Amino acid sequence: MMASDDAPLLIAEGLTKWYGRQPGCRDVSFSLHAGEVIAVVGESGSGKSTLLQLLSAQIEASSGRVLYRMRDGATRDLASLGEAERRLLARTDWGYVHQDATLGLRMAVSAGANVGERLMAVGERHYGRIRGAALGWLDRVEIDRGRVDDSPRTYSGGMRQRLQIARNLVTAPRLIFMDEPTGGLDVSVQARLLDLLRGLVADLELSVVVVTHDLAVARMLSHRMIVMKGGQVVETGLTDQVLDDPCEAYTQLLVASILPP
């Protein structure tokens, strides 16, 4: 996991976003290395989703910056990239898993086309190879090959989420952003998805920023945690450190509020 060249993949420096006079996210700094999974936790309105949008260059920061180490090894300020470069990054080297799979999928085309489309976007034109890759990825996310030509409209919530993951991973990205990836799923479906994600993240040595309000999800997926409240970071550390030995009052409240099964 500790890459031989030890430069971080992503660095956030003093990231701040104001919505009018309302702070969305204030002065957030951290770095993410290859193979590292960071969970950003907090309640609604804590600024965790704003942070994810800032990191993935979907919105512009009021101040601060995001640096990213490109595939050629050069570290670039995301704000300095042209629109085309940013789009290329977003559909090749990055993935984005939405809570609502319909935002991350194209519901009008088949499952196979959903996976294949990302490959075509990076120049793959050979139909056989695209279909082969799509089928391989359906296997990997445990979707029956027989469903490859069906529209994701006919899929269950859990299957849609797994298809969305396949669509993201087909271009071998190095960094995945996840926004409440298990939100709204039944618990058994959630467990299966978490297990799948854990395996994929480890096997592919992905770096992940996962936003969740669910501390159990953070415990299972992440190495490190960032706890946010009111747009600010209140506590950071190793995941088990933050959950087993929380220092700040707010983190203690969050941890103490988990209902035991």
Next chain:
Amino acid sequence: MTLALELVGIGKSFTMHLQGGIRLSVVADVTFAVSRGECVVLAGPSGVGKSSLLKMIFGSYRCDRGRILVQRGAQQIDVAAADPRRILALRRDTIGYVSQFLRAVPRVAAIDVVAEPLVAGGTPRDLARREAAELLRRLNIAGSLWGLPPATFSGGEQQRVNIARGFLPNFPILLLDEPTASLDARNCEVVVDLIAERKRRGAAIVAIVHDEAVRDRIADDVIDMTRFAAAA
């Protein structure tokens, strides 16, 4: 004797913000060292901070004061001051920890729970599974259970899966929190043998064991934790 682990002046307290900010002192000024091939047993009544100390060495509890010096190859790393990535690196190749209870992950088969630390360290999955199977067999876990997630296992079975997971990688430091607490005599014997083997291979072990018979057989040194009780 080569030192593997050294604790210098470790102090720890919890501040309970939800209880009006009261401070609970856990330990103060804990100082001891463990050499390679040596087993140190922490002794003292419940609540004296034994498990907390193991968690501090493993890095899942923070320290307020002091240094926890761990030998990693030629490097010496202070867990109390190390950044998260360094602590994770230590857990991948240096420090093993058998907790009191297995934290079961849904859907993951017992054999993969056991093999996971080896796989994370780069061992091919097939080989890691074979070694996991051998250790599970030694700990008398029926082969019919290997493919099942341990969440539904009995307490003793879960603990043996946990022991197998902790003992499988050949780490130079092992932390054991009540490894034999829920085991019958036969399995207890297996664990005592495993500990002896690890010591012969040079592992430094810090253990919490209440059973005096087991303690007498594994301990090279017993540390009375009441010595480090913090002045409340």
